[in-house]
Amino acid sequence: MKLLCCLLLMMLTMPISTIASEVLVYQGEQTIFKDTVWNGDVLIDGILTVAAGATLEIRPGSQIRFTRFDSNGDGIGEHEIFSQGIIRVVGTAADPVLFTSAEENPRPGDWGAINMMVSEEENSLEHSIVEYGYRGFHAHYSRARLSNNIFRNNMRGAQFQESQVVIDDCRFLDNTNGVQFRDSKVTLRRSTISGSHWGLRCVYSDLKMIGCVIENNLVNGVNIRDGEIEARGNRIIGNRRGLYLQRSKGQVAGNDLSANSEHGIFLEDSKVEVVDNRLVENGRAGVRWLNSNGRLARNLIEKNGVYGLINDGTTTVDARNNWWGSNTLTDIAAAIRDGLDRPGLGLVDSRYPLVQPLPFNLLLETP
């Protein structure tokens, strides 16, 4: 009889324990000290630390949810993953890993971040969806590779400082700000940043950006300050300002910088080679050039709103060999505003204009 009762009790309790085991719950402040694999649903109701030396691997189809806890009322949830070890997210296209809010009505900033601090080994996020965080991905003094991820509806899609990050085939969609970083070395390839206030913004950094789409951002598509850039084969379109370089240097080649509300490219105190780009139908000007050096050559500059090129600085702009939308010198002169229009400003050397537009191709390979 006793045995029968025990069996009955076991049968009754089994479904409950099975259901409970389907969701792994971390409450309060907890730390993972040894290598751990998640393969299923996880609820983080606190701050989960991955200790130095430990690896957290997250398998395909896992869903990681964070409860909202905003102790200081600043609109930013504080529950998050904080890693000083290694994080490897290994989703697949068919079964991505999901990081999201546990709230019934989620909103950006419900939870903190996938947060990495001094994580020198390479971390990786592959085939994941990260949504409703404050910073979807955040790193300090870390190395990471992000590929085939979607970061959406976060306050910041990704943010890092003093880090080395490679981002391939990712989409940053409808975050308040898309990607921002400082003192970092970043490679961004075949990725999309759209629907943000600032698309990509960085300071004191080295950015290689190839084959990306940066579109419909409300302030700047891309803003580099005190940095270096190599931009090839990108479509930077439909932002308020397309590419804005301040005190920066590099090469901008074979990009489509069109249909931005203000300027396609704005160079301020920079040294940049701008070649083989398409700069058309920008609202105010295709190019705004302010006290910068470098050259503007073989670009297709036409159908911009107020001017094709504005020289607002005191230096001369080398703008030979461009297509200005017309073969007549009068039209070309009308497309340019410089010291001839405003005494005291530098001139534009627009000699040897192209007599017809060169066929435009997004330049993905190094010339």
Next chain:
Amino acid sequence: MKSSYWKIIGFIVAINLVITSVPSLLQAAGMASEYAGAYSGDLVWQGAVTMTDDVLVLKGGTLTIHAGTQVNVLPAVGTKIDPEYLSPQTELLIRGKLDIQGTPEAPVRFVILETSETEEIAWSGITLDRAAESFIKHVELERADIAVRCVESSPEIKGVRIANCRYGIVAQQQSHPKILGNKLIDGEGGIVCLRRSNPYLLENLITGHDEEAVFVDASSRPLLDRNSISGNSIGLALYPRDLPFDSVGVTDNQENVRWLGRQGQVEAR
């Protein structure tokens, strides 16, 4: 002995209560002097206050600024990426409601606190980002990147003096502010209408801008009514050819009206 013990405990509790409640009471009464960070409730500024860093009014919150208030703005170092909300510069970002109650006799003034590193454009300005119904009345704003930026927001902006800002007022993403009787002076651009924004511009004075006094993109349809636009590089820079406007007050600009959509400047250099 026992009663002395309880007196001491009571005294300590009372002191603690005072210490912990005074800041919030002062803040509620608008008497705290320094502000930075995010605010979710009702915030009232009066007298002299200082923005020591970004101020964010969250959705559901209200910032009321009484007539005669002086808001000191401490410029940020322009390269920060944290903890700013939208701009690297010091910003007043409204996702709730803004009610600036200046009067002609007692305007609200935003004043830059100069440091050795302060740049000509010293702060970001006021941004309304999907804000609730807001009012910006009789304010003096200077040296902002954008004095007032409206994103999906339609405040009433009345009797405001905007000077030496990069842009005066930017309405974007279906913003339809009422821009009434303001003075916009000596900036780069005056009023900019982008992405299906249809503000009402009535009796504004826009002068001394290096670029366009009013810029309208192809998707926007502002109503331009009895504005005085003179002494700018371009008075009206307009994409929509069918935009009705009152041209009487658009005079003495280097170029009064520029139709955009093609490179339309006709004079050879």
